[in-house]
Amino acid sequence: MTARLTAAVLALLLLLTGCTGSGSTGTSEQAMDASDAGAAGGAQASDASAADDGSAAAEDQAGDGAQLGTAADLGTVATDAQAPLMVRSVELEVVVEDVGAAVTRARATTAGAGGYVSSEDVVPARESGDGYGSIVLRVPSDDLDAVVTSLGELGEVRASRSSAEDVTTEYRDVEARIATMEAGAERLRELVAEASSLQDIAELEGELTTREAELDALKARMQVLEDDVALSTITLHLAERTEDLEEVAPRTGFVGGLGQGWQAFTTSVTMVLTLVGTLLPFAVVVALVALPALWWLRRRRTQAGTTGRGTLQE
Numbered sequence: 055m056t057a058r059l060t061a062a063v064l065a066l067l068l069l070l071t072g073c074t075g076s077g078s079t080g081t082s083e084q085a086m087d088a089s090d091a092g093a094a095g096g097a098q099a100s101d102a103s104a105a106d107d108g109s110a111a112a113e114d115q116a117g118d119g120a121q122l123g124t125a126a127d128l129g130t131v132a133t134d135a136q137a138p139l140m141v142r143s144v145e146l147e148v149v150v151e152d153v154g155a156a157v158t159r160a161r162a163t164t165a166g167a168g169g170y171v172s173s174e175d176v177v178p179a180r181e182s183g184d185g186y187g188s189i190v191l192r193v194p195s196d197d198l199d200a201v202v203t204s205l206g207e208l209g210e211v212r213a214s215r216s217s218a219e220d221v222t223t224e225y226r227d228v229e230a231r232i233a234t235m236e237a238g239a240e241r242l243r244e245l246v247a248e249a250s251s252l253q254d255i256a257e258l259e260g261e262l263t264t265r266e267a268e269l270d271a272l273k274a275r276m277q278v279l280e281d282d283v284a285l286s287t288i289t290l291h292l293a294e295r296t297e298d299l300e301e302v303a304p305r306t307g308f309v310g311g312l313g314q315g316w317q318a319f320t321t322s323v324t325m326v327l328t329l330v331g332t333l334l335p336f337a338v339v340v341a342l343v344a345l346p347a348l349w350w351l352r353r354r355r356t357q358a359g360t361t362g363r364g365t366l367q368e
Contacts, residue, residue: 141219144214185294192285239266
């Protein structure tokens with residue numbers, strides 16, 4: 055009996071111990087599951103926060119990029135608005151084999167670039183001498199360098215000169231004056247429309263006519279400046295001999311002035327000698343007539359003097 059009671063108590067204790075372990079295990083598993091769920095939720099929250107931060111950063115970067123793009127655009131516009139307005143010109147001296155063919159190629163090159171021939175003074179080759187001449191071309195400023203390179207291929211370039219004049223200040227001044235004159239002219243038109251007396255209308259119309267004339271002159275000047283900036287000038291001197299270039303290409307500077315002075319001196323001497331040569335035949339004829347006449351007059355005076363002294367002595 056005692057043994058059975060002891061066995062029953064042990065079995066009960068074992069059963070209670072198993073239930074307690076199962077409960078503890080279930081509780082632990084639930085706690086672990088809750089902990090895992092909390093961690094997963096925290097991870098999801100972290101991921102969501104990170105995603106929000108990434109989106110915000112991307113939006114900030116996009117905003118900054120847009121601001122930078124806008125600033126860059128404004129900077130480009132400002133740079134273009136403040137770019138200097140240059141009037142460029144080039145002068146070339148080229149020795150070619152055939153002046154006529156070179157002029158034809160120069161015209162074709164100019165037309166291909168969208169330019170035109172401004173003036174031309176060419177003497178083709180002839181039996182008495184070789185050809186030479188000058189041609190003035192107007193080409194778009196953007197294509198100036200390319201056209202000059204093409205023209206240099208016509209023959210042997212003996213000299214090249216270029217210049218650039220900044221007309222930005224003059225252009226801006228004319229532009230501002232035009233704006234002021236237009237505003238003043240518009241105000242005068244309004245006053246003419248509001249005037250009631252003929253005298254006031256006549257005076258206002260006279261002033262308006264003067265303003266409009268000045269405005270037209272300013273607009274014409276602006277158009278000239280725009281044309282000079284848009285189109286550059288190329289002065290092309292061509293010759294089949296180097297010596298003939300001196301006939302078509304003016305020299306500048308000290309050496310040029312010295313050469314021009316010597317040429318003027320030799321020209322003056324040539325003119326004097328030509329004049330002497332022209333008058334010399336006439337001088338010979340006059341001498342042939344005048345010398346005998348003078349000799350005869352002198353002899354007659356001598357004879358008259360001798361006769362007078364003889365009479366006095368008697």
